[in-house]
Every structure is written in structure tokens, then in C-alpha cells.
Amino acid sequence: MxxxxxxxxxxxxxxxxxxxxxxxxxxxxxxxxxxxxxxxxxxxxxxxxxxxxRAHKIAAIKKEAEERATKYQGVRLSITAHTNVATGALYGSVSAAEIAEALLAKGLETERKLIFVKTIKEVGNYIATVRLHKEVAVEIPVEVLSDAPLAVEKKEEAPAAEAPAAEEAAAEA
Missing domain, CATH: 3.40.5.10 (Ribosomal protein L9, N-terminal domain)
Incomplete structure (x- = not known):
């Protein structure tokens, strides 16, 4: 249909x-x-x-969307999320709503419905797409950080803790 x-x-x-x-x-x-x-x-x-x-009105709307897109150039977002200390996985996920809040903090008011992003469930770098017009889209890099810096330190300490245990086992044999 x-x-x-x-x-x-x-x-x-x-x-x-x-x-x-x-x-x-x-x-x-x-x-x-x-x-x-x-x-x-x-x-x-x-x-x-x-x-x-309405062709001239549509051209004006597209031009306005392109001007808005220039404001998004060079914008990089860094979002801190709660993570599991052992695995480093996020509790929940980072969604378009959190990205919209981060953009608002940078002075760019954006509806969350215009933001398209794949499911973010781990710490890392991602790309969010903001569709301002059907012919105008902006890609924004998003870095998701952990709020638990202890996760990295504990992973580094773990191999050091295993080495003395292996030395004791060798001494007993």
C-alpha cells in the first residue's frame, strides 16, 4: 500500500x-x-x-539545517557511565537521551528522536548520527568512560598477585 x-x-x-x-x-x-x-x-x-x-520554503529549511549542522562540527562527547568493576561492562546502556543531555550541556539543543546510535553497552568510542533534515546528517564521536577507575588498577594488580602464589607452589614441590 x-x-x-x-x-x-x-x-x-x-x-x-x-x-x-x-x-x-x-x-x-x-x-x-x-x-x-x-x-x-x-x-x-x-x-x-x-x-x-513550496520549493523555496523547502530550500530555506534545508539551508537552516545545514547552518545548524556547522554548529555540530568539531563536537566530541565524553559520557561517564556506571560500570561493573570486574568486567568493565555498563550497568544498563547509554542511549540517545544521555547523548541529547550531553549535547545540551554543550549548548546544542537536540531532540533525542533525531539522534540515532547503536546500542552502547561497553566502554569505548562510538559514533552517533544526528539527522537534522532528511538530506542533512551529522556524525558525532561519543566516548563512553567508566566511573570506576579501580577496574583498570585491579586488572593490573591481578597478574602481580598470581606470581608469588606460583613461586610458593614451585617451592613446595
């Missing part, structure tokens, strides 16, 4: 896009909630005329 989106739908498309969806999703969710209409020939002609009339 082809539908014309009346507003941005995350994971599906942007306003005025013609997309193909499953019949049940279109009939039971998109159309009743007013997020889409059925893409008939007459609806497509009306959409084409509206897009032609």
Missing part, C-alpha cells in the same frame, strides 16, 4: 514522502492517526503541485 506522509514518522520517512507500507500498518495506524493519506493519482498530483509551490 502506498501512502503519502503528512508528518515525519521516525523510521519510515519524512513529510510529503510517498512510501510503501504494509496494508495493516497503513489502514490501522497511519491513516486513522492522520499521519498519512492513501497515495491515489489525484493525491499525487496535488502533492506535486504543493511541492512545486
Amino acid at each position: 502506498e501512502v503519502i506522509l503528512k508528518e515525519d514518522v521516525v523510521g519510515l520517512g519524512y513529510k510529503d514522502d510517498i512510501v510503501t507500507v504494509k496494508n495493516g500498518y497503513g489502514r490501522n495506524f497511519l491513516i486513522p492517526t492522520g499521519k498519512a493519506i492513501i497515495a491515489t493519482e489525484s493525491a499525487k498530483k496535488i502533492l506535486a503541485e504543493n511541492l512545486r509551490q
